[in-house]
Amino acid sequence: MSVDSIVQDLLGRHDEILERLCEFLRIPSVSTDPAFAEGMRDAQQFLLSWLKSMGLSDVQLLDGGGHPAVYGAWHGAPGKPTVLIYGHYDVMPPDPVEAWLTPPFEPAIRDGRLYARGASDVKGSTVIALEVVAAFLKKQGGCPVNIKIFLEGEEETSSPSLRTIVDRFGTLLQADAMISADGGRASPVIPTINMGSRGLVELEFSLRTADKDVHSGRYGGAIRNATHEMARIIASLHDEHGAITIPALMAGVPQPSHEMRAQANGLPFDGARFISEVGAQAHGEPGFSVREQLTLRPSLDVNGIWGGYTGPGTKTIVPNSAYAKLSLRIAPGQDPRQASEAIKAHLRANCPPGVDLSIVDPETGSSAFSLPTRHPLVVSARKVLREATGQEPVLVRLGPTVPITAIFREMLGVETLMFGFNLPDEDIHAPNEFFHIASIAQGLSAWARLLGELGQCDRDSFRSAANEAEEASLAAQSLTA
Ligand SMILES: [Zn+2]
Numbered sequence: 001m002s003v004d005s006i007v008q009d010l011l012g013r014h015d016e017i018l019e020r021l022c023e024f025l026r027i028p029s030v031s032t033d034p035a036f037a038e039g040m041r042d043a044q045q046f047l048l049s050w051l052k053s054m055g056l057s058d059v060q061l062l063d064g065g066g067h068p069a070v071y072g073a074w075h076g077a078p079g080k081p082t083v084l085i086y087g088h089y090d091v092m093p094p095d096p097v098e099a100w101l102t103p104p105f106e107p108a109i110r111d112g113r114l115y116a117r118g119a120s121d122v123k124g125s126t127v128i129a130l131e132v133v134a135a136f137l138k139k140q141g142g143c144p145v146n147i148k149i150f151l152e153g154e155e156e157t158s159s160p161s162l163r164t165i166v167d168r169f170g171t172l173l174q175a176d177a178m179i180s181a182d183g184g185r186a187s188p189v190i191p192t193i194n195m196g197s198r199g200l201v202e203l204e205f206s207l208r209t210a211d212k213d214v215h216s217g218r219y220g221g222a223i224r225n226a227t228h229e230m231a232r233i234i235a236s237l238h239d240e241h242g243a244i245t246i247p248a249l250m251a252g253v254p255q256p257s258h259e260m261r262a263q264a265n266g267l268p269f270d271g272a273r274f275i276s277e278v279g280a281q282a283h284g285e286p287g288f289s290v291r292e293q294l295t296l297r298p299s300l301d302v303n304g305i306w307g308g309y310t311g312p313g314t315k316t317i318v319p320n321s322a323y324a325k326l327s328l329r330i331a332p333g334q335d336p337r338q339a340s341e342a343i344k345a346h347l348r349a350n351c352p353p354g355v356d357l358s359i360v361d362p363e364t365g366s367s368a369f370s371l372p373t374r375h376p377l378v379v380s381a382r383k384v385l386r387e388a389t390g391q392e393p394v395l396v397r398l399g400p401t402v403p404i405t406a407i408f409r410e411m412l413g414v415e416t417l418m419f420g421f422n423l424p425d426e427d428i429h430a431p432n433e434f435f436h437i438a439s440i441a442q443g444l445s446a447w448a449r450l451l452g453e454l455g456q457c458d459r460d461s462f463r464s465a466a467n468e469a470e471e472a473s474l475a476a477q478s479l480t481a
Contacts, residue, residue, distance in 0.1 A: 087126030144455025183418025199330030336365030
């Protein structure tokens with residue numbers, strides 16, 4: 001049986017596949033909030049029984065101390081490459097729930113879009129990948145490549161136990177290459193191949209200016225106010241254009257090469273429109289295009305600040321404490337540990353006397369990721385997308401982070417192609433998240449053809465492409481040193 005007939009089979013079962021996706025979306029698998037522990041367990045059970053029913057072996061939970069990952073394998077293609085397929089079953093919290101037009105865990109179809117929390121990030125693309133494997137096994141009795149499936153449960157909380165899982169189960173996870181269902185498409189009309197993504201560092205900090213909140217008439221004007229100090233510190237992070245003003249942090253950011261800048265600007269992209277679509281105005285590091293700002297430069301954001309009284313009515317106090325959460329998107333070549341230390345040193349240096357600063361560092365930092373251009377994953381994806389669309393795919397980098405890409409490269413030497421089918425307008429992490437239903441058919445066909453192409457590749461070509469890239473990057477480092 002040919003790949004064509006597998007594609008025909010998948011497309012013929014489109015509605016059945018859509019229904020399975022809806023079933024998965026009804027499970028509220030929010031990883032960050034213990035109130036959803038049951039939803040996390042239900043999602044694990046849903047996947048375990050699905051993987052077993054499609055005939056995978058070694059189906060099990062891989063426990064690293066947090067939410068376990070779901071694993072299954074198929075070893076029936078001796079001599080062929082082994083491809084690890086990555087997805088995640090956890091989703092972001094649905095809040096603010098009242099902003100959803102239909103409930104977040106009751107999938108609803110409107111105007112060719114499937115609305116539900118996790119539809120785009122990333123249950124939609126995960127289901128596509130799993131259905132393709134299931135179709136090969138059922139219709140053809142085997143896949144073009146050996147398969148290992150790894151579905152993480154902590155992607156939305158920055159993968160705190162991923163390293164432990166890889167440490168404990170490294171042998172199970174060995175593969176020639178990984179294809180990720182996470183990390184989507186940059187454009188609905190231009191075929192793109194994801195060559196890399198930014199990394200991520202997160203921190204929380206708080207300030208304390210007195211033993212307790214005090215009366216603003218009795219103490220106001222005579223002592224520091226914690227929320228004012230927080231505002232001052234936050235204001236010190238950027239200049240008036242939005243460029244980061246922490247010299248030690250920026251010293252660790254390599255200048256992007258000519259080639260990287262050309263690649264960043266190679267995607268036809270209307271930056272002004274992209275920004276106006278969310279009702280915002282352009283504001284960012286001068287000297288870089290919007291695509292460069294989003295993919296080649298670091299960005300530091302305060303994700304939330306709180307302190308003092310924010311309830312109804314008035315309460316005239318001088319607050320004694322204030323809190324903030326920060327995230328830094330890491331540029332290619334930047335060291336997450338150095339970046340996190342630079343931010344912490346800046347906070348300490350800008351904290352005035354008499355103010356207690358405390359910093360919580362979850363130490364979950366991940367580096368940016370870059371896939372070598374000549375890697376068989378890229379060559380195969382290029383061929384599949386060129387044939388599917390009649391257009392030459394454009395190589396792009398992503399602004400968001402898929403922590404597993406950098407961690408698997410570092411710990412297992414495995415390169416990742418991010419081959420998700422979600423699109424940038426799908427409101428991930430926000431109310432009314434959706435998945436374009438047309439992406440299901442496109443994804444099913446592309447994933448089946450990609451596995452077919454990888455089945456034609458020589459196993460050694462994966463390792464040699466990775467080694468070549470490693471040598472090139474070492475050579476580049478010694479040139480700049
Ligand atoms: Zn996400």
